[in-house]
Amino acid sequence: MITTILIWSILIAQILLVLAMGCAVVRIFRGPRAQDRVVGLDALYVNATMLLLIFGIRTTSTLYFEAALIIALLGFVSTAAIAKFLMRGEVIE
Amino acid sequence: MTRWLPFPLLTATLLAVWLILNESVSPGAVILGGVLSIAAVRMLMPLEPPEGRFRRPLAALTLTLVVLGDIVRSNNAVARIILRPGIRNRTSGFVRIPLDLRAPYGLAALACIITATPGTIWVEYDSAGNTVLLHILDLVDERVWIETIKERYEKRLIEVFE
Amino acid sequence: MTHLAELPSWAALLTALLLLLGAALALIGSFGLLRFGSFYERIHAPTLGSTLGIGFVLIASMLFFSVLQSRPVLHEVLITVLMVVTTPITLMLLARAALYRDRTEGNDDVPPST
Known part of the structure; x- marks a missing residue:
């Protein structure tokens, strides 16, 4: 009984996160300006990290943790680089 | 050493x-x-990272707890704002706040605290006048925000980093 | 799904609750991205997911694996620290970039530089 509740909660949480990623993707496509798209990208990678962590719980494997860590790291670096690019037109000065 | x-x-x-x-x-x-x-x-x-000092771990711990509490409260507040139907009739705007804190690591910590709290974001720091420009989602009274940030965070950060 | 049943019921319930709360907060935050009208309002929305939202999911994950493997699993602290340090930096950089672009284009609704 309790296990059923847990399984369903995991499923619902995953659906909620996929909807959240959908919202972020809509914002990426709609813009209207470059900075709006980058905010969408930021939300997208945070949601992806959470989704991977929940996949880890669902399959009771800690392997997903590494993937989540890498997505969080790469998301940070890419958003920071794009923000820098928006400001100066160059990534490295 | x-x-x-x-x-x-x-x-x-x-x-x-x-x-x-x-x-x-x-x-x-x-x-x-x-x-x-x-x-x-x-x-x-x-x-060449700037020199900094870190004193009073107890004050830092209190500050962490205060910030955690504020994050929970403002998550709730911002979630309400998003879900409320009349999303357009609400004022948001920029506020410029004069600071007393000058230590570089203290300023970095203040920037992280303000940005990590939903509803407020640190936009620009002016080192000449030592003022900071914030954007606030639910701006009712400028003075309340200035007082909150100075009383709650800046005073404790000065204790820890200066 | 074989090991999920080995979890004691209190831990299972707590994990389920934390996961639902975290995912709901992330959804509300991303929904805010769509609802707000201007960039400077939108930039407040993702903080919901990246502070408390991911916090709840990380606590759930830590609780789940610690109880399941009967030893403290502290991996997730690393993602927490990473998120705490990086989210403000990205948002601040973005806000500054947007302000800079608005100023160079001469938009009136941003404060002038000092």
Whole structure:
């Protein structure tokens, strides 16, 4: 009984996160300006990290943790680089 | 001490990250992690990070708890704003706040605190006048915000970093 | 799904609750991205997911694996630290970039530089 509740909660949480990623993707496509798209990208990678962590719980494997860590790291670096690019037109000065 | 371990707190943090990532405290992991973190901190030195000081860990702990509480409260507030139907009739705007804090690490901590709290974001720092420009989602009264930030965060940060 | 049943019921319930709360907060935050009208309002929305939202999910994950493997699993602290340090930096950089762009284009609704 309790296990059923847990399984369903995991499923619902995953659906909620996929909807959240959908919202972020809509914002990426709609813009209207470059900075709006980058905010969408930021939300997208945070949601992806959470989704991977929940996949880890669902399959009771800690392997997903590494993937989540890498997505969080790469998301940070890419958003920071794009923000820098928006400001100066160059990534490295 | 200062020549071999320029930033002891940073070195210890890096070592802790290494040990958590390895999930072991065996002598091998400690030695390898220690060597790596000392090397990493020494590689940082050519960038000439500014000198800082860190006092009163107890005040830092209180500040952390205060910030955690504020994050929970403002998450709730911002979630309400998003879900409320009349989303357009609400004023948001920029506020310029004069600061007394000058320590670089204190300013960095203040920037992280303000931005990590939903509803407020740190936009620009002006080092000449020592003022900071914030954007606030639910701006009712400018003075209330200035007072909150100075009383709740800045005073404690001055205690810790200056 | 074989190991999920080995979890004691209190831990299972707590994990389920934390996961639902975290995912709901992330959804509300991303929904805010769509609802707000201007960039400077939108930039407040993702903080919901990246502070408390991911916090709840990380606590759930830590609780789940610690109880399941009967030893403290502290991996997730690393992602927490990473998020705490990086989210403000990205948002601040973005806000500054947007302000800079608005100023160079001469938009009136941003404050002038000092």
